Amino acid sequence: MKEKIDCPIYQIKIILSGSKPPIWRRFLIESNENLYKLHQVTQVVMGWTNSHMHQYRQNKLYYGTPGKESESDFGFKTLDEKKYKINQVMDKPRTKIIYEYDFGDSWDHDLILEKTLTKDEKFNYPICLDGAMACPPEDCGGLGGYYNLLDIIKNPEHEEHEEMMEWLGGEFNPGEFDLESINKILKKIKTA
Incomplete structure (x- = not known):
């Protein structure tokens, strides 16, 4: 009988770049999951709806869903995120990748x-541990559009x-940050 070998668990912090106060989450995920699974988890913990394209960037490498559009229109080759494990691109503490x-x-x-x-066998991975602030609404125009939206909605005049x-x-x-709701959704994610 083969002995089950457990892979290490990564504690990852994700921060929406440029957000002030910071919009962030901290979560645990198995290090041998692929980058597509990391994408699914990122969507859930941040509160996005997975309605748009995405990619990872690290050291002039791009990971995502390869296709003609990414290679011909943007001038770079996209590596298939389903073929790369998290521990292949993040191998030591303080390693960073941009999503x-x-x-x-x-x-x-x-x-x-x-x-x-x-x-830890008492946890089902992935699991969100903590975070702060709500995710911006989809299609609000990026960070600048989001802050403009906040100014508008707090001024009834x-x-x-x-x-x-x-x-x-x-x-x-x-x-608002709802840890319980995030973890309920994470439980439904199947291994990619």
């Missing part, structure tokens, strides 16, 4: 390997206030 989501709004995220842990509140579908609390 870009929605090439129009260009949401850049810094993913930083904080530490390597031993697998602004000429676009009603329109933006309707676009948001009602209330939006930029300080």
Whole structure:
């Protein structure tokens, strides 16, 4: 009978680049998962809806979904994220990779390997440990558009206030972070 070998667990912190106050999450994931699984986890922990293209960047290498568009239009080759494991691109603490989501709004995220842990059987991985602030709404125009939106919705006298509140579908609390809901969704993610 083969002995089960557990892979190390990575504790990763993800920060939405340029956000002030920082929009961030900390989560645990098995280090031998592929980058596509990391993409799925990133979408859930940050609160995105997976409605746009994405890619990873590190040391002039690009990982994502390869295709004609990425190679011919942008002048670089995209490596297949399903063929690369997290531990191949993040192999020691403080290693960073950039995750870009929605090439129009260009949401850049810094993913930083904080530490390597031993697998704990009482946890189902991936799991989110902590975080702060709500994810910006999709299609709001990147970080600049998001901060403009926040200025509009906190000023009921602004000429676009009603329109933006309707676009948001009602209330939006930029300080909200719901760890329990994130972990409920993470439990549903299957191995890619």
